[in-house]
Amino acid sequence: MLYRLDTDHGDAVLRVQTTASLLIHTLPADYAHAVAVERISWSEDGIKGQRVRFLVDANATKTIRKAGQRGKRVPLQAQEMIAWWERQACQAGLATVAVCNHPLRPVIAGRAMSNPISLQATRFEGVAVVTDPAALQRAVLSGIGRGRAYGLGLLCVNPAGADSPGTAATAALTSPDAGHRSHGILARCTGHPL
Template identity: 40%
Template sequence: MNQRAALARIRLNPDSRAVERDLHDATQMHRTLMRLVPDGLGDSARLRSGLLYRLDITEDATTLLVQAASPLDGQGLPAGYGHMEVKDLSPMFTALRPGLGVRYRIAVNPVKRERLPLEQKNQRGKVIPLAGPEADQWWTRRATEAGLHLNSLLPTPLEPARRRGRDAAPLRHSLVRYDGTATVTDPETLTTALLSGIGRGKPYGAGLLTLAPAAAA
């Protein structure tokens, strides 16, 4: 399966006002990152570009990982936003095979749909965030469907994605990061999941699955 995608690592500048704004407003972050992909993609630009992102925070740095099937051009970022490096993911897709051991990381928005009584069968229930064992079960099921057998998982609750602004509609997407090891079971299905992302909340920092060789752990 011949697929192309690029992954950018942006080490954010903590002194940038644009960075500070984006870290507190998921909608603004999404708008900033969409400036990395080509113009003219239409109303479904994120979907067409395949843009996914994740915010990784450590004691030393705050890093944005941005993946897209379209070319990523750092010239679209605000001045002084951060240092960006881009790599081609084609070798990773080529290396995927059944039985391959990998380390993974993903931030997800695990949810379920509320069940309604029969008299409301034509209505849709509320979307309910999951936490704890229910969220772990959700990720295990979605990973299996994506062509991964999980050998381990470590959940880390993250700050919810939020939107700011006086006139903005409220937004609060719960996020959980999972780290662990896994075995590839279906490379083709896994490639599709890597390119399209997993779960809800993709415009707000959820769904980007990254892999590394397990031997590098």
């Protein structure tokens, strides 16, 4: 399961993508004032070479190793961010046409809040061309980078001329036609302001 917490006109918006069934009916009555569930199918037909808009909040890191010691993950410096995204995009079947990035608030993570860790979060968004539809499907299903358990890594894509890519993961690359593999479920819960 991948998720991301956004805001839309002052409302908190929780985006969830999963291949499992969502039990929306079990949410408390006042949990959200709008819940949208979209079943997504995947078709690789005709999307190679398609221009898409993308958006992902990610934890861009690198490992520093010292001889004889275990590596330590450290956040990237500003000048390293675009190169990191280019590597991730290539693995995800995308050739970046244009990208911008900006830092987000750190994500506080950890099982014991007495010893929390802080994950650097960066939003990457832009335009790319699909070079490998199968790799893109894997990236959409499994996410990008580290910190996925903490709301990072959900890759959203839409056609380059569509609305914001954060509105529906893979909307440009999906079709409800029969014969296409089931991709999963995307839920959008709009709730109270953060």
